Amino acid sequence: MSSGQSSTDPDGDSIRDPVSPILARMGMQLFLVSLAILFIASIVGIVIIRKSNPNWGEGAPRIPDLAWLSTAVMLLVSVFSQAGLSAICRDSIRFFRSCMVIVLLLGFLFLMLQEQVWRQMLAVGEESSFNASSSLHGWSIYVLGLLHAMHVAGGLIFQGYVTAHALRGGYWSMHCEVVRHVNLYWHFLDAVWIGLFAFLLWLA
Numbered sequence: 001m002s003s004g005q006s007s008t009d010p011d012g013d014s015i016r017d018p019v020s021p022i023l024a025r026m027g028m029q030l031f032l033v034s035l036a037i038l039f040i041a042s043i044v045g046i047v048i049i050r051k052s053n054p055n056w057g058e059g060a061p062r063i064p065d066l067a068w069l070s071t072a073v074m075l076l077v078s079v080f081s082q083a084g085l086s087a088i089c090r091d092s093i094r095f096f097r098s099c100m101v102i103v104l105l106l107g108f109l110f111l112m113l114q115e116q117v118w119r120q121m122l123a124v125g126e127e128s129s130f131n132a133s134s135s136l137h138g139w140s141i142y143v144l145g146l147l148h149a150m151h152v153a154g155g156l157i158f159q160g161y162v163t164a165h166a167l168r169g170g171y172w173s174m175h176c177e178v179v180r181h182v183n184l185y186w187h188f189l190d191a192v193w194i195g196l197f198a199f200l201l202w203l204a
Contacts, residue, residue, distance in 0.1 A: 028184060029184075035188070042144060042147065043199055046140045046144070049136055050136075050203065061121055064121065070110050070113035070114050070117060073110045081183045083099050084100050085176070085183045087099060093169070097166050100166045103159055111149060111153065118145060121141070141200055145196075155182070155185055158181075158185065165178075
């Protein structure tokens with residue numbers, strides 16, 4: 001029994017998916033579980049360090065207000081990703097393409113805002129000796145932020161592929177499994193960032 005499934009494109013040609021959607025979905029879910037374990041282990045380790053360090057947080061700057069804006073942008077990434085998936089499931093191709101482009105742009109905007117957040121914190125940190133090399137608190141904030149940003153950057157590569165394929169007419173209602181995967185990935189990163197942001201506020 002073959003693991004692939006066949007679908008028909010809008011022109012009536014048969015297209016064979018190279019991997020079973022069920023297996024692909026399971027692989028994506030296992031990948032996200034492994035990432036969740038990585039983030040959880042990082043947070044647990046930082047909590048243990050915090051409890052054993054009586055000088056934790058000394059000289060720590062407040063998290064810039066710009067971080068709230070970047071969080072809103074991350075939420076919009078999920079919103080437009082979900083809207084795009086819903087659109088392609090209805091074969092609303094034009095709206096789907098627009099959503100994919102918007103998701104890509106919002107992802108880059110999130111990284112740009114995050115860079116400004118870290119720059120502001122580093123600028124304040126230089127005045128109060130709060131940085132990744134001299135403060136465990138500073139190290140924790142920068143490591144968690146960098147870890148998430150790296151996965152967002154990876155998501156943008158994935159999203160870039162999906163967007164380019166979408167603009168060439170590569171997806172429709174019966175052939176959009178990859179769109180489901182990238183949508184799931186953005187929802188995951190959205191949930192992770194909300195959790196990390198709340199954790200960073202607690203650390204501060």
